[in-house]
Amino acid sequence: TVAAADAERSSTDELAAAAGAAHLGALTRKSSAEERLRAAIRSESGARERLSAAVNASGRLFALEEELERTQRARDDVAATLSVRDGELAEGEAAFRLADQARRDAEDERRLQREDSAARRAEHETLQRALAGHEEELERLRRARREVRAMIDEASARAHVLESQIERLDTEETPLAGEHADLEARRSTLAAGISDARVREQGLHARLDVLHARREELAESPAASFAKRRGNRPIGILADLVRCPAHLTAALRGALGPFADAVVYTNGSQAIADAQADGAHGVLLAIADEAPSPEPPTGGRSPGSRLLDALSPDPRVADLVASLLHETYLVRTLAEAAGLRGAHSSAQFVTPEGAVAGRAFVRAPAGPDRRLDDLARESGALEREVAATSRLIREAKHDLAEVEHRAEAARAALEETDRQITAAAEELARRRGEVASATREDQLLAEREEAARALAAALRASLSSAPGQPAEPSPLPAVAEPPVHLRVEVESLRREHARLAAGAERAARDIARLGEEDPILLREAVRVAEAERGEAEEVLHAAEAGLGGAAAEAATTTAAARAAQVRHAELHRAWREAALEVDGLREAHEDVDRARSDLERRIADAERVLIDAHGADPAEEVAALGTQDTVRELRQQADVVQRRLGLLGKVNLLATGELGSLQERHDFLVREMEDVKAARRDLLEVIREVDRRMAELFVTAFDDVDREFRALFALLFPGGEGRLELTDPSDPLGSGIEVEARPGRKRVKRLSLLSGGERSLAALAFLFAIFKARPSPFYLMDEVEAALDDVNLHRFLDVVREFTAASQILIVTHQKRTMEMADVLYGVSMGRDGASRVIAQRLVEVAAVASR
Template sequence: MQLTKLELHGFKSFADPTEMLFDSGVTAIVGPNGCGKSNVSDAVRWVLGEQRARVMRGAKMEEVIFQGSSARRAVGLAEVSLHFSNDDGGLPVPFKEVVLTRRLTRAGDSEYFLNRAPCRLRDIHDLVRGTGLGADSGVVIESKMIDALLSDRPDDRRELFEEAAGVGLYRDRRRATERSLEQTSADLARLDDLINEVTSQVRSLSRQRKRAERHAEITTRRFAVDLTLASREMAAWHEELGELDGRLGALRADAPAAQVRVGEAEQLRDAAHAARAAADTARSARALAAAEAREAALTLQGEIAVAEERHRNALDRRQRAEAERSEGAALGERVVAEWDAARVDEEQTTVALREAAEALQRHVGAEEDARGGVAAAREALERADRHVRELRDAMRRIELEREGAERELAAVAQQSDSLAAEHEQLAAQQRLAERELAAADEALALAKGAAAEADAAAHDARETAKEWRDNDAIARADVRRIDEEHAAVQGKLSALEGLERERVGLAPAAARLLRDRDQFGEGAVLGPLSDFIGADAATALLVERFLGPTVHAVVVRDRATADAVRHWHATANPGALLLLPLDALQDLQDGAEAGELASQVQTEGPVRSWVRSLLGHVRSIDDGSAFIDARGAVWLPGTQSGAGPLRRRAELFELRSAVAASEATRAQAAATLQVVHENFVKAEAAAAAASDAATAAHQRVQQSAAVRADRERTHQRATRELADAVALSERLSGRRAELGAKITECITAIERESAALTAAEQAVSGTREALADADRRQDAAREARAAAQVAHAQAQARREVAAERRVRLERERDSATARLETLQRELFALAEDDAVLERQMLGWRDELAGRQQTLQGAESALAESEAAVRAADAALTGADHALDAIRREAVAAADALHHAELRHTELSGKRGAIKERLETEWRRPLDDLLANYVPVELDDDALAAEAEQLRSQLEALGPVNPLAIEEHEEEVKRLDFLQGQRNDLAQAQQSLQQAIREIDVTAREMFLKTFEEVRNHFRHIFLTLFGGGECDLRLENPEAPLDCDIEIHASPRGKKTQRIHLLSSGERALVALSLLFGIFLTKPSPFCLLDEVDAPLDDQNIGRFVRMLNQFKANTQFIVITHNPRTTTEAADAVYGVTMQEPGVSSLVSVRMRGPAVDATAAPAAAV
């Protein structure tokens, strides 16, 4: 597979479609700085799938599209194609030519094509996998990689090695797995918290179930009490409502007569009010007429005053207008005279300006002629100077060549003299290296034998340690199992002891009596019967089946205590309760004998007689499913739902015995584990010592191998250096002859160029004199032209001043004429307005006298209306007083009716409220509630007290959960589900931890394998570039290769230094190139692009670099971007020139192969 062509269109500075053809060997790309050479390497990276904009030297990927220039607009897309020859089938596609294309638009659309057919980036990666191509491969080697290898930051150096090894993918997978592990651990912690919360909820629901039962008992009693109180209250309200109905009838009958009296009084009051309104209306009308007459007289007086003021103002204005008209006439005559004088002055300045312009044109022409003569003389002088400089440069180049040849000849002679002595020294070094190599081979064989013996001993020790490790694991598993069994028994024991302390399972009434036992006196209530009976589990089951609820009986001291408890029971009503007084046993013991069940139990204290009475002569049949007492009666107990107090105490005894036995077993298992673990530690120590011995033996083998390799390299280097010395001696002899001939040629050329330089310098002197004469003529013409320009400017300024004065006077003349006409029109209008105003003032004075007479009549009529209004007010006041008295009587009757209705409504509302309360609280209709309740035979005060007590008990009990049982079952199911989820998460956590370990092992193996390959290639290429010396790559910590630093050691021939920082810059760059090529050869590609990697190399190191390219170009196709002419001339099989003939746009201008140059404009990519 071989790269045949690169196509670019719109990529960075390559705006036009550009093609570059490639053949085998080395293709150089040259050009000045900033012309776009490195854009070629960016294009190769980009088309192979590079996704990082910073690698493309940009902030975002759209910047690879041509951005435009001063003469061109930006393009809309960038496209790059790579053409490969697939004759050898290196790419798994049935095509002889494969074209990879990438296209990007400014809209952000990125497309990939395979042989012009659309595809995915993943398809291209799959296609080139295994060929050394790809965005992360070493197909492009650039100068910044040298800086990364030589920098003090180990991460930059490690990054190149990791890319070559391909461990970056594993690092990404490890980080992703670690994130998943963190998330899983967090989920597991949250799930543990949730499980704890649900467990607590289950315990809480268990307690809520018991409270719900107590709540139901209190609620039933409260129902009866509330219904009794409510029925009594509603009966009392029913009687009061009957009395209110009779009273409301009488009050409603009297209401119409009161309303009739109020209506008559209101009619009288309305008539008086209407008379008052009529009088007030007449007064208002006359007051309005008087006000209008007064306003009209005042308005007319004001208009007369305004007219008089206007008449006086008009007289003043007419006098001012007469004065202004006289002044304007005088001004107009003066302006006309000045305008005639300005017109004559303008005509004279126009003639003078024309004459000055003609003179200026003549002087400008003369100056142009003089300037042309100066330009011609200066051009001739520049040609002569250029010719002199060229001759001098040629002589200087020839002189430098002669001096260089003489220095090189002296150096060659000196090198030839020292070469003979060096030849003998190299021969002695070769013989010494042969002897040292033989000794190293013998030492290596001995070290390998010792290592084999150490490996066998280490294997035996590891097997022994493995056996003890297995025994230790078994012992630990036994200890864990025994601990778990002990914890389970201990937990069950603690739970049962807690139930025993809290009397769980005891009848509620018995438990209530035991809590209140102190009120009966010390020793009065002894405790439940079960506390005085002991038996094994089987017997306890038989006793509980036979006794049934009797097992919850409470033993009391005597019958008096039993009576006190009976009174307490009537008040507290805790439920069914059985009492066993001790002084009642006398009547029960007659004829009693120990029976079968009585003989199987152990009793304590005074209750022994009660036990014989209850269990005497009782035998179990059918395995305890039935019993026969002394009378022959057959007892068939029902199935019990759970263990009773007797069985719980029997189980407690058994669990305490089991805990004691478990403690002894735990101690024995711990002692066994201690012995096994001590043996295991000893075996591990022995295995570690054997492994250390084996490791030391292998290290001695590696040291011997390293010494042997070092001796072999020394021998090879000595042999190669001896051969190089012989070849160098032959080359030096030929070079001395070449340099002698070159010095003779340089001397002849210097004499020839010296004669030509003398003639050229004489020609320059004559040309300088001619240029001086032309400069003097040009200066005279320039002065004359400047004087003419000044005269022309002065004439032009005078003409402009005259024209401006004439225009200004014309405007003043026109303005004066217009002002006179305006004043004349204004005087005429003022005279007409005065006459009209005088006539209006005479009419207004006559009208004012008539209006004053009308005003006097209106004021007399207004006084009469005021008297009529006062009389109507007095009549209206009397009618209002009478109406108020009648209304008070009606309001009193209405209030009585209203209070009666309110009481009726209140009682009805109370009945409705109590009905709503009861129906809402008990959720049944009131009729059903009253029909189904059982009345409580107590007085009202006792019922209210009990209702309050029941309400307090409910409040003290607090809210209960009636669905506690169902919720308890749901929470238990939820807890089981969560525990299953936790087990799954724990298993996933272990799987992720195992995946991380496997990733670390795989990445370590890949890195070490690649590191060793790069190391071998680096040594080989280093010897090729430096012609000898030593180099090596070392890991700072071989035990942690994925995290430690990589050290580079290099010693060129003749130097003992190991640190690359002590080498010269050129040597350091050459060492870095050796390592970069070593990395490249580890993952070889069909071609390699070198981007200005030879920039820091001098001439001698450039020669080594060229030799390396010539050595590898038979197997690898090289594209070299360079500034160095030796790289271009000595190594390149084809050369492309990149330039910017148009600013901002790169183009190919020429191509040179091993033949004549080809014009790139005619053939953009003619390399074959």
């Protein structure tokens, strides 16, 4: 069995593990014995080598002692010779140093003489080169000044030409600007007229839409409106479902009477349901299926042609029309009808105009609806007025296009003139800058020329006062020869003495080492090493024998364990196959159980449906099935029924409630929409009122600022003229502002053509005009007068002095004259600690102290 195989495998695995452990222990013991044997062999070999060396060294000891004695004697002889040669070398070195010092002193003196001579020559040559360079610089500066003067003359001439060109272009621009302003005014007028005409046209179209809606409302009867709201439930209007000749249309509607506008239904349930709906008040609902069959005409002569014979009703309402018109006859006049009515009391007669005469009644023909005629006449008048307004708009658009084209041409001409004036002004400014720069450059060149002339004169004076060439230096003494042969001999003796001393020391060390070795002790050490090697070999043989036994036992237990593993694997494979077969049988049994449960559930559901939904007995229904009612046939029938149910769609049982809630939501949204529209109209009216008020305030403020600007400009520019203009007077809130400034004795009006000071003064005039038009109790200005000259600064201070009467002014300035007119001065300084300090001083107090 599997359990026995598991027990057998566990037992064999334990035996194999024990045998493996024993085999591993035997291998470890063998390794230790081999290591001990190798150590014993190395110890024995070392002892034998030392013994052999000691036996051989006994003969070398006497030779080393003789060699040591010879080396010591040679060392003493070399030391004596070295002492004598050292004295001779010291005397030769002293004589060489004295001679060499004398030679170096003579060379230093000659070098100083050559350096002094070279310095004088270099100074002379430097002065000559500097003089030549300054003369070249003088010539270059003279050429540069001539070129600068020529450039100044050329730039000045070009500046005069540009000034004349600017004057000419400004003269040409004035009529163009006037023409452009006139065209812009006409364009604004035409645009305003077109806008008004469009507003009037939109109002006329709105009135037309209202009239058309009213006509449609009058033309459509209540019955037609009701039928349209009910969708596809009714068939239609009865008169519309009958075809007849055109000349009998009035006769048909008169004969049908109130049924002419009746809404026809196919069955009575729908008609009764819709009669209770909203909007059904006063509407006649006819039921086609419930119309009585017409009675056959009675015997006797017919009073005339029947109206029914001339009609072609829709098949769905044929019976209804026949029941209503089966005894209706056509006559030419009511007089003819009156003659026939007495003989045929059950018949009714109708004329082509729609007059009807019957038993106990006469109905006059329906006349035309005068309200529709009035609406038609009013619509025609409005359409003619719309056409006239459209024609007026087209003509105004044509005139506007022509005016815009001319204005565009004038604007292009103005822009071209402005471009030429701007280009000429920029070139003029550039030329003036070139003249100023060239003038400054000419001054700098003149200063540099004068400085170069003075330096050249100083260099000539230095060259004339320079000393002559020095005398030739004295000859040098002979070069001293060093005692080289003594140096070489002394160095050789020193090296020989050192070599002999080292040899004597080495021989003494060898003699001492050889005397330390004892042959008797070395032989004892060899004997001990041999005994230790023998013991190690015996231990190794015992370990090898134990290793063989352990290996054999391990192989036996390993084979038994492998056989047990094979048997265990076969048993497990058989067990797994049996388990898989059992699982398959269990799954098949579970599938059968699930299928049986599903069939039982479906049978129970079908029985419940038969009992609850159809009230039938399941046993009887099953017994009633025939041989042709197979499962396939029944499944096909069920599929067909299922598809039909799908086509019908889901039944919404809450539709009535949802309709009511949606209707309430619709009514709420309609009311909200009306509120939003009303709020939008109110907001648009508020916006128009705000825009109108803002435009009025802006125009008032603009006029005030323009008036003050004209006065201040005339004050700051005596003889000049300045004004403000709107670029689009028809739209003040969206318009830009143009500043025209013409200083005295100038014809230019654009700020870009003014100088920097003039532009600053014009900007100050505009700023002060705003201040005077809308005063403030406090003003702050930061170096606004920095670009003004003395004359314009005086005018600026006069204007500021006027403002000080009603306002407080704080000015940041570096101008002394501005400070002189102030009441209080504030100075800001920084100390050594980096902190700012403010110093204040009232000039009234200073004046009082000065007067005292």
